[in-house]
Amino acid sequence: MxxxxxxxxxxxxxxxxxxxxxxxxxxxxxxxxxxxxxxxxxxxxxxxxRVGGTWYENRYPGCACDVPSHNYVYSFEPKADFTSVYAGSGEIQNYFEGFVQKYDLQKYIKxxxxxxxxxxxxxxxxxxxxxxxxxxxxxxxxxxxxxxxxxxxxxKPSWPKLPGIQDYQGTRVHSADYDTSISLADKNVLLIGAGSSGAQILPAIQPTVKNVTIFIRSPTWLLPDISTNAEQFTKEEIEKFVREPETVLKLRQDNERTMNSIFSLYLKGSILQEQCKTLLETTMKGILRDKEAEERLIPNFEVGCKRVIPSGFRYLKALKQPNVKVVYSAVTSFTPSGVVGADGNSYDGDVVICATGFDTxxxxxxxxxxxxxxxxxxxxxxxxxxxxxxxxxxxxxxxxxxxxxxxxxxxxxxxxxxxxxxxxxxxxxxxxxxxxxxxxxxxxxxxxxxxxxxxxxxxxxxxxxxxxxxxxxxxxxxxxxxxxxxxxxxxxxxxxxxxxxxxxxxxSTNRFSWLGNWHLADGVGSPRRSWLLHPAARRRRVDQPMEKGCGGQ
The missing domain is CATH 3.50.50.60 (FAD/NAD(P)-binding domain)
Structure with missing residues (x-):
């Protein structure tokens, strides 16, 4: 019994x-x-x-992940049909929404x-x-x-805490809460910020806008291009991933080995840190070929001190386009028609994009x-x-x-x-x-x-x-x-x-109450075997799925 x-x-x-x-x-x-x-x-x-958190909120032009797409998934829920090596925010958002639907998790969510x-x-x-x-x-x-x-x-998007920001009469938007209905065609755009978001936004909007002025307060290290337009998977590659799941697993394992092997990059004075710094500095100089730009855009601090910018070289090339004006200063205030830079000059624009990051x-x-x-x-x-x-x-x-x-x-x-x-x-x-x-x-x-x-x-x-x-x-x-x-x-x-x-x-009670209790069977006098483990009352290993029919896979 x-x-x-x-x-x-x-x-x-x-x-x-x-x-x-x-x-x-x-x-x-x-x-x-x-x-x-x-x-x-x-x-x-x-x-x-909608679900998705940061991937719902971040939908600015050019937004993409800086981790290989097949590795930006739950380990137990691979996705074979990513379209590019580095997935855009929309594709990642679709992954999470599909995950919620597949496992009927929406019933828990308000x-x-x-x-x-x-x-x-x-x-x-x-x-x-x-x-x-x-x-x-x-x-x-x-x-x-x-x-x-x-x-x-x-x-938590971090808006610039600057005087006059409410007086600006044009369109003002933050990269972390971007309004995709905004048209930038033939507009004069002011882009504040040159971190990870700003560096993705600039090359994405540069071919569309009339002019864009970007404000760069401080330099940062840049990696080779990783954007949704770089290294698209071919139709044949995607079909193979879907048909042969083991190829996706191998790709994920190779990517993990690479990412996990470079942690010494984040240690001051390590061999990998010095090698990486030299390589990136040489490569950035080869693209910029401008003494002032090199002094302004190549950091003195260690690689990784600030998050390394994805799509970096594409961003550097965009900086050199004729419709891009670079201002190497912070913004100090807003005006009804634009902003004032720390250089004392005023800059007018139809749209201000604040790529100013998050309150962390x-x-x-x-x-x-x-x-x-x-x-x-x-x-x-x-x-x-x-x-x-x-x-x-x-x-x-x-x-x-x-x-x-x-x-x-x-x-x-x-x-x-x-x-x-x-x-x-x-x-x-x-x-x-x-x-x-x-x-x-x-x-x-x-x-x-x-x-x-x-x-x-x-x-x-x-x-x-x-x-x-x-x-x-x-x-x-x-x-x-x-x-x-x-x-x-x-x-x-x-x-x-x-x-x-x-x-x-x-x-709140005796700490050993989890042991259970003995009781006498109804009028018989023999003990009920309540000290035994009830089939439904057992400690579980929470890192392993339960049997089918109990919420398992």
């Missing part, structure tokens, strides 16, 4: 999960939960009208719902979440046992109120006390996906997202099968030790060089860079198993 489920060892209690964000991270978590768990509820809130506040209720051991329906303005209050912030790394402070757009009224917004404004990309110091039952100190600086992030989702599922599994657990909290001293270790490593890394980069929130050595202190492979190994001793577990 099977034991009663409620009396069996590792009996699964119902668990409620709320996730903020339906980008690559949020939908990966939804897939993992659906695959491996039975007794759960999940709600994903996203402010956008789009056009912005989270306004989250707060921890210590007495009940749960998070209370307030959201706004952006279509109706209705406010809803929800709650969960486990709260996951999957807002991503690039989710990791400060949430909504209050995250933890124990004793602590607000993570305030705390992270002073110091980022994150834990290994997945947690925050002394904030219970709360996790992050692509949080601070995730490996976002080199290689594809999707494999790191997968590892983080599995890691979080391990905690959800323990919470569900140990019903005495009230809360699970990263210890403050563990987070402090981790941050100190990161700081020590970063002294050797290029990200603490003399450049403004997103890992420093666009300051020069303004904080410990918020990337992982090692390679992506190093991160996967570190996150393979939770370090339970870095976490504090609080219990």
């Amino acid at each position: 099977d034991p009663i489920r409620e009396e069996a060892i590792h009996n699964e209690r119902d668990v409620r999960v709320i996730c903020v964000g339906a980008g690559a991270s949020g939908i990966c978590l939804a897939y993992k939960l659906q695959r491996s768990f039975r007794r759960f509820s999940l709600t994903i809130y996203d402010k956008n009208p 789009l056009s719902h912005a989270v306004r506040k989250t707060s921890w209720n210590e007495d009940d051991g749960r998070w209370e979440v307030e959201t706004e329906d952006l279509a109706t303005g209705a406010i809803t209050r929800d709650w969960c046992h486990i709260l996951v912030h999957a807002c991503g790394y690039l989710n 402070s990791y400060i949430s757009a909504y209050p995250i109120l933890g124990p004793n009224g602590r607000n993570l917004q305030t705390e992270w404004a002073k110091s980022i006390t994150g834990y290994m990309g997945v947690g925050a110091s002394e904030f219970p039952n709360m996790f992050t996906l692509l949080g601070p100190y995730s490996p976002v600086s080199n290689g594809p992030t999707l494999i790191a997202i997968e590892a983080q989702a599995d890691y979080i599922c391990s905690f959800i599994d323990r919470y569900q099968t140990e019903p005495s657990i009230h809360s699970m909290t990263p210890k403050g001293d563990a987070c402090a030790d981790f941050q100190a270790h990161v700081g020590s490593f970063m002294n050797k890394a290029v990200w603490t060089g003399d450049c403004r980069n997103s890992l420093n929130n666009h300051s020069v050595r303004g904080r410990i860079p918020t990337t992982w202190p090692g390679s992506t492979l190093h991160y996967l190994e570190a996150l393979r198993e939770p370090r339970w001793d870095d976490w504090r577990f609080a219990h």
Whole structure:
């Protein structure tokens, strides 16, 4: 006779999960939960009208990924029919939307719902979440046992904080929220910014516009062309990928070997760093062939200190076109007809494109109120006390996906997202099968030790060089860079198993209640074998799919 489920060892209690964000991270978590768990509820809130996160928001001209397309996928969900070596944003967005549809994940997702506040209720051991329906303005209050912030790394466009910006009477748009209905044909365009987005936008719009003036505040290193117009797969190649999946796997493995073999590039003074710097400097000079341009556009800092620009050489060639004017200065203010540069000159334009990047402070757009009224917004404004990309110091039952100190600086992030989702599922599994657990909290001293270790490593890394980069929130050595202190492979190994001793577990009842209980059978006097493992009450391996019929593949 099977034991009663409620009396069996590792009996699964119902668990409620709320996730903020339906980008690559949020939908990966939804897939993992659906695959491996039975007794759960999940709600994903996203402010956008479609899933995809940054790939929905970034749709500016020329937008493409700087990771080979076949590697910018979940490891368990390859895509054989990518059209080019480096996929454009639309193709990546279609991949994520197709993924949601294939696995019926839309039932968990509430789009056009912005989270306004989250707060921890210590007495009940749960998070209370307030959201706004952006279509109706209705406010809803929800709650969960486990709260996951999957807002991503690039989710808050950074507009120039300049006087007169509201007085500009032309069309003003940000690269991270681009209006594709805008026509640039025969227009005079002002392009502010020459980072990754600006360098993709310029060659994409240059053949169409009448004139474009680009403002370049600081130099950066450039890689050979990787754009949607470069290295398109032929029809025959795509057909072979579809027909022979093993060829896609081999391509992915070759790409991974290459990307994972160059981590020493990010170490100051390494042989690879010096070789790469010499090669790129020589190649850039060969394209520019102009002393002033070389001095303005070739950096002195290490390669990789600032994210290396994709499609770089195509961008350099666009700078030399007759309808492109280069201004080597920042913009200091806006006027009704254009902008004023730091050189003191005024520049007029019909359209201003602000390719000015993102706020990468990791400060949430909504209050995250933890124990004793602590607000993570305030705390992270002073110091980022994150834990290994997945947690925050002394904030219970709360996790992050692509949080601070995730490996976002080199290689594809999707494999790191997968590892983080599995890691979080391990905690959800323990919470569900140990019903005495009230809360699970990263210890403050563990987070402090981790941050100190990161700081020590970063002294050797290029990200603490003399450049403004997103890992420093666009300051020069303004904080410990918020990337992982090692390679992506190093991160996967570190996150393979939770370090339970870095976490504090609080219990609301006897911590051994997960063992189950003995009861006498009805009037017979013989013990019911409730200490046995009920078929539906067992600890699972969350990194492996369950059997068919239980959400498995």
